[in-house]
Amino acid sequence: MSETYEPKIVAFFCNWCTYLAADLAGTSRLKYAPNTRVIRVMCSGRIDPQFVLEAFAKGADGVLIGGCHPGDCHYQEGNYKALRRYYLLKRMLREMGIEDERFRLEWISAAEGERVKVVVNDMVQKLRALGPRRVPCEAKPQAMEVMAS
Amino acid sequence: MSGKAKVAFYWCASCGGCEEAVVDLAEKILDVTAAVDIVLWPVALDFKRRDIEAMADGSITVTFLNGAIRSSEQEEMVHLLRKKSQVMIAFGSCSQLGGIPGLANLWDRQTIFQAVYKDSPSTVNAEGTTPQTSFQEDGRTATLPVFADTVRTLDQVVDVDYYIPGCAPTSKMLMDAVEALLAGKLPPKGSVLAPDKALCDECQRRDSKPEKLAIAEFKRPHEILADPEKCLLAQGLLCLGPATRGGCGALCPAGNMPCTGCYGPTSRVRDYGAKALTSLASIVDASDDETIQKVLAGIPDPIGTLYRYSLPASLLKRKVMEAKSNVD
Numbered sequence: 001m002s003e004t005y006e007p008k009i010v011a012f013f014c015n016w017c018t019y020l021a022a023d024l025a026g027t028s029r030l031k032y033a034p035n036t037r038v039i040r041v042m043c044s045g046r047i048d049p050q051f052v053l054e055a056f057a058k059g060a061d062g063v064l065i066g067g068c069h070p071g072d073c074h075y076q077e078g079n080y081k082a083l084r085r086y087y088l089l090k091r092m093l094r095e096m097g098i099e100d101e102r103f104r105l106e107w108i109s110a111a112e113g114e115r116v117k118v119v120v121n122d123m124v125q126k127l128r129a130l131g132p133r134r135v136p137c138e139a140k141p142q143a144m145e146v147m148a149s
Numbered sequence: 150m151s152g153k154a155k156v157a158f159y160w161c162a163s164c165g166g167c168e169e170a171v172v173d174l175a176e177k178i179l180d181v182t183a184a185v186d187i188v189l190w191p192v193a194l195d196f197k198r199r200d201i202e203a204m205a206d207g208s209i210t211v212t213f214l215n216g217a218i219r220s221s222e223q224e225e226m227v228h229l230l231r232k233k234s235q236v237m238i239a240f241g242s243c244s245q246l247g248g249i250p251g252l253a254n255l256w257d258r259q260t261i262f263q264a265v266y267k268d269s270p271s272t273v274n275a276e277g278t279t280p281q282t283s284f285q286e287d288g289r290t291a292t293l294p295v296f297a298d299t300v301r302t303l304d305q306v307v308d309v310d311y312y313i314p315g316c317a318p319t320s321k322m323l324m325d326a327v328e329a330l331l332a333g334k335l336p337p338k339g340s341v342l343a344p345d346k347a348l349c350d351e352c353q354r355r356d357s358k359p360e361k362l363a364i365a366e367f368k369r370p371h372e373i374l375a376d377p378e379k380c381l382l383a384q385g386l387l388c389l390g391p392a393t394r395g396g397c398g399a400l401c402p403a404g405n406m407p408c409t410g411c412y413g414p415t416s417r418v419r420d421y422g423a424k425a426l427t428s429l430a431s432i433v434d435a436s437d438d439e440t441i442q443k444v445l446a447g448i449p450d451p452i453g454t455l456y457r458y459s460l461p462a463s464l465l466k467r468k469v470m471e472a473k474s475n476v477d
Contacts, residue, residue, distance in 0.1 A: 048423065048424075048427065049420075049423035049424075049426050049427055050418075050419055050420045050423040050424070050464065052423075053420055053423055053463070053464040053465055054419075054420075054464055056464075056465060057464040057465055057466075070436065070437075077436075080436045081430075081431045083436075083438070083441060084430040084431060084433045084435075084441050084445070085426060085427060085430040085431065087430070087438075087441055087442050087445050088426050088429070088430045088445050088448065088451055089423075089426060089430075091445075091451050092422070092426065092451045092452055092455070095255065095451065095452045095468070096255075096452070096465050096467075096468050096469065097468045097469030097470075098465075098469065133469075134469045134470070134471075
């Protein structure tokens with residue numbers, strides 16, 4: 001089971017750094033795990049925590065955020081805002097029973113194609129070790145789960 | 150009964166505070182009863198379930214239903230009331246968003262029973278008895294409603310026409326709703342019957358809110374003597390005004406207490422806690438990992454604070470449950 005399990009990772013990459021890094025990884029013919037679905041956003045500061053929660057609610061096994069290194073944000077401080085939200089959101093997710101490994105923030109500059117490869121591979125490996133995420137409650141909707149017969 | 154409009158009030162998983170909003174109408178309740186017949190109100194009047202069952206479908210003009218849905222009995226009652234009512238209004242935070250009882254979605258039936266009937270220090274329960282849905286003695290069977298693992302909002306169980314937010318809603322909101330109903334001046338179905346603006350917009354302290362907020366330390370109300378005029382967020386108090394719908398008249402800030410978010414999100418927001426998180430975390434006055442975490446440690450209970458009234462209505466709805474048997 002665990003050999004065939006392929007985690008799905010929703011990756012939000014910022015337009016100016018990490019998305020370009022992923023592009024570089026591609027043009028450099030770097031090979032890395034195909035488990036991420038990359039969504040390009042203008043800035044890591046644009047990532048509303050609702051996006052992350054929605055990804056998890058819809059069954060993502062992990063969410064990866066990629067932004068510019070501190071000090072390098074195209075919009076001055078978007079990545080700092082992302083960082084502040086990340087720490088609080090991570091604590092909330094932990095309380096909701098979503099393991100730390102499933103939510104990750106990385107600073108990856110446009111020159112670091114190799115880093116995209118390393119981070120994605122590492123995250124996939126960790127999520128594989130964790131196994132499939134337990135079913136979000138959406139899968140057991142309206143009917144009472146414990147309705148005794 | 151006369152040809153007057155028929156109104157029902159019912160409660161599910163709630164504290165009774167919403168009933169207080171009705172009682173708080175004071176002498177205005179006479180205007181209400183002059184205009185409508187109350188056909189069900191368990192907290193005050195002696196109508197029974199069978200009285201409702203005997204009514205024709207759709208014969209109740211409007212049901213104001215407060216409380217979240219947790220037990221099978223509550224589920225049955227809201228299905229019954231939905232069938233008998235032309236308009237179903239989710240009244241109050243619990244019914245609209247899950248409310249305080251919704252925080253129990255951080256646990257499930259088994260862990261709640263364990264805490265309440267076994268572990269709590271004030272409990273004497275040598276046999277370790279927990280509520281059973283059915284119990285036999287002397288050839289008779291006693292039954293109790295099923296206690297679900299998950300607390301749900303009203304609209305996760307039945308179709309809801311309107312929402313009146315608040316913990317509890319102010320009696321003015323109830324009066325406005327009754328008047329709008331009687332005048333046939335209701336907004337589109339699914340609307341929240343409250344202004345669609347953030348609380349800050351109607352807060353008396355609004356003018357003292359700085360252009361750029363920055364919080365170096367979150368403080369709790371008992372830790373400081375809050376300035377009665379100045380924006381509470383600017384004083385470091387965790388005020389949820391920026392993320393919360395207005396309509397209450399900023400009662401808590403007027404009483405020198407920060408907003409806890411009972412009116413829920415505005416119409417543009419899907420997940421209240423996520424937005425409250427955004428508004429608070431973004432103004433943390435720190436840019437390095439260590440200081441950020443130190444400042445955020447000033448919010449000791451993020452779920453209980455940011456989802457205080459809305460966990461069941463959130464995108465994740467509840468904590469991930471351990472797989473286990475469903476029977477006691």
